[in-house]
Amino acid sequence: MADPATYRPAPGSIPDSPGVYRFRDEHGRVIYVGKAKSLRSRLNSYFADFAGLHPRTQTMVQTAARVDWTVVGTEVEALQLEYSWIKEFDPRFNVRYRDDKSYPYLAVTLDEEFPRVMVMRGAKRKGVRYFGPYSHAWAIRETVDQLLRVFPVRTCRPGVFKRQHQLDRPCLLGYIDKCSAPCVGRVTPEEHRLLAEDFGDFMAGNTGRFIKRLERDMREAAASQEYERAARLRDDIRALERALEKQTVVLGDTTDCDMIALFEDELEAAVQVFYVRGGRIRGQRGWVVDKVEAVTTGDLVEDFLIQIYSESDSVPREVLVPALPPDEEAMTELLSEQRGGPVRLRVPRRGDKKALLETVQRNAMEALKQHKTRRASDLTTRSKALQEIQEALDLDEAPLRIECYDVSNLQGTNVVASMVVFEDGLARKSEYRRFTIKAVEGQDDVRSIHEVISRRFKRYLAESEKMGELDSLGDPEAGAEAGPAEGAAGDAEPRPDESAAHQPIDPETGRPRKFAYPPNLVLVDGGPPQVAAAQRALDELGIDDIDVCGIAKRLEEIWLPGDDDPVILPRNSESMYLVQRLRDEAHRFAINFHRQKRSKTMTASELDNVPGLGPARRKALLKHFGSLKRLKEATPEQIAEVPGIGLRSGAQIAAALGGAPVPGGSATAAIGERAGAADDEHRADDRGEPT
DSSP states (O other): OOOGGGSOOOTTOSOSSOEEEEEEOTTSOEEEEEEESOHHHHHHHHHHOGGGSOHHHHHHHHHOOEEEEEEOSSHHHHHHHHHHHHHHHOOTTSOEEEESSOOOEEEEOTTSSSOBEEEEOSSOOTTOEEEOOOSOHHHHHHHHHHHTTTSOOBOSOHHHHHHHHHHTOOOHHHHTTSSOOGGGTSSOHHHHHHHHHHHHHHHTTOOHHHHHHHHHHHHHHHHTTOHHHHHHHHHHHHHHHHHHHTSOBOSOTTOOEEEEEEEEOSSEEEEEEEEEETTEEEEEEEEEEEOOSOOOHHHHHHHHHHHHHTTOSOOOSEEEOSSOOTTHHHHHHHHHHHHTSOOEEEOOOSHHHHHHHHHHHHHHHHHHHHHHHHHHTOHHHHHHHHHHHHHHHTOSSOOSEEEEEEEEEETTEEEEEEEEEEETTEEOGGGOEEEEOOSOOSSOHHHHHHHHHHHHHHHHHHHHHHTTOGGGGSOHHHHHHHOOOTTOTTTTSOOOOHHHHTOSBOTTTOSBOTTOSOOSEEEEESSHHHHHHHHHHHHHTTOOSSEEEEEETTTTEEEOTTOSSOBOOOTTOHHHHHHHHHHHHHHHHHHHHHHHHHHHHHTOOGGGGSTTOOHHHHHHHHHHHSSHHHHHHSOHHHHHTSTTOOHHHHHHHHHHHHOOOOGGGHHHHHHHHHHHHHHHHHHGGGTOOOO
């Protein structure tokens, strides 16, 4: 990589005016295009403090070998030139939007002598009027089928049109009056073009005049006693109304706007657009973008508006966005020039538009989830990710099984941890485990990580001992000293026979042994302190064949035990994507468990410790007495008046709440049994529950 100081422009050579700049690599290829109100200030920021740059920007500056620029007159010109250069050079470090799928459009080919209505995908061409996009092609065909009753426009391919013209006979649609049959001269080119233009006007939202015209003609036909014609017109009106019903009314009839929403993470962002015309959702479209550089939501919006609208002839009067771009005035002026009229760019704060924008954002969230699922399920990308991790961390083999650990708490309370497992790059949810931190009080992630790793691998040693695999771990006595984890089930069970000794399946239950599989790599959520704690826990147990690393969230750095410098995975690499998925999944699993624990703590009651008292009877008691205080003051006879509570149960409840002894000590014994069961559940946290 190049040293940025070698190609830094000479002091005073950069103009202090608006412009667009290009970073080029050693081969002359453009790798980044940017714009600035002041070229001098912007370019100096790349060279003045290299250490202060974002890691992705550092990579870009080091990859480049020179920088050049072009001065423009206004910020609008800078936006236009930036877009044209991005389109021309396709720089690798610029944000690039790509369709998450191919969307079909309804097109009217006004550039032909006899315009045709058709479903089109791919690049647009001049002279064609487009409507949509639609989520499914069948939705277009259903709409067209309804409208052809009223606007019998040609829908056939050129070959069919030519053949029917030679035969001097219309096709089937011509016979059933769903085509005006221009191929055989039933209508003139001018009349057919007028039909196509009316079709387009109806699809564009100008629906009222057509329905009113048909209603007027229907009444006139009925008054003239032309009942068959009136019936046909009635059916035409119903066809138009059915076509309109397929497009949901969401806003006022005069509302024309595009609603843009994003959902993003550290690596990627999904963009969804709802096209609202005449108050109805006419179409929907989505994109997914790689965040190659450090960008804000406003930056993403600006890049999206430039790339999508710069060559579009369908810019609406209003564009609703989640955040305004940095150069709002310049962007508004650019969109207004493109539309040929005023364009309003704003963020909705309340009302129906804000509610609809939230719906668009939910669609963006689902689109990003689906994109990640498709990407994660691809075998080639998973293999590439594991190979990249092996090479970056200098591992002996690809980490086919990776375990990731995260700690969650709220100001040091209800401290829990999670363990998630990925095998061959895919989540293995049946292997997920969760832990309640026992030996650490307060907020101490380092000691919590040490405790969790110790407990998990003590269980692993215990399961390995059952399977007769201690020989592969070194000195058997060292493993025996470490001992199984507290509360491990089956310590006194007889040893399985030798035929099952090396099987990870329990021969008695037929289920996989818990914690029986060792990972190739342990990943912890944190930096050097957490990594050191995890490595120390493994060293104390005498385990030396499992690699450890950590991911620091702020800069997405990978830390190895004892290293002073982190490993930086390429920002858009499959390895970084996989590591982040692991970290995010561990974080999600820990947060969910923490919320469950916190919820139970907040809703805990003294009635929870009363033996034999289930949720229904607890609810009945509180409903009868109104509060726990009044229940404590009640006598056993008064408690027994509650439906479902007998005198004996009333005496046990009164003793449990008031401390009065119960004959035979039944309540005390039962409470002890309950406490023992709770303790068993607490110890079972090591094993966790699969999700």
